[in-house]
Amino acid sequence: MALQPDDTSPHSTDWPRLLHSYAFSPYGRKVTQYLALRNIPYAVVEQPPMLPRPDVDALGVAYRRIPIMAVGRDIYCDTKCILDKLEALYPPTNEHPGLGAGGRKAKALEILLDKWSTAIVFQSACTTIPADMGPMHNEAVRVPSAAATPLTS
Numbered sequence: 001m002a003l004q005p006d007d008t009s010p011h012s013t014d015w016p017r018l019l020h021s022y023a024f025s026p027y028g029r030k031v032t033q034y035l036a037l038r039n040i041p042y043a044v045v046e047q048p049p050m051l052p053r054p055d056v057d058a059l060g061v062a063y064r065r066i067p068i069m070a071v072g073r074d075i076y077c078d079t080k081c082i083l084d085k086l087e088a089l090y091p092p093t094n095e096h097p098g099l100g101a102g103g104r105k106a107k108a109l110e111i112l113l114d115k116w117s118t119a120i121v122f123q124s125a126c127t128t129i130p131a132d133m134g135p136m137h138n139e140a141v142r143v144p145s146a147a148a149t150p151l152t153s
């Protein structure tokens, strides 16, 4: 699908969702799996795992993490913001089946599982990465700099 630069409706579903990510980003994978399961058309703008990221700079975004999603002319940083926006843009239909839990108990379980997998499983798994492995040679990965661009979380 060709982008229409003069399209004035930034949330039009005619625009493909552009996800700036890299293949082994767990957060990026969370979003691509969500998009695939909900049958939402998207394209990935492949990013280098480490800064600099000229494509992201060109968006005018001072955010160093991945993923970032462009919806028309709006930019969403942070997986939760991205998923919240997609949930709002694509209510469950036959074409875009819903994934979210129904009912308060199921919703509570969904939030618990999300927090557990992100805060406990993922963070614990990160501590098992050997210090002498590829990206760990890069100081920017080991020690996030105080001078780094802002983080939202």
Ligand SMILES: N[C@@H](CCC(=O)N[C@@H](CS)C(=O)NCC(=O)O)C(=O)O
Residues within 6 Å of the ligand: 024, 025, 026, 027, 028, 064, 065, 066, 067, 077, 078, 079, 080, 144, 153
């Ligand atoms: N809270 C963010 C976390 C994203 C995140 O930590 N992404 C990793 C890649 S999987 C990253 O960009 N790390 C680089 C950094 O923290 O500078 C989200 O949910 O999207």
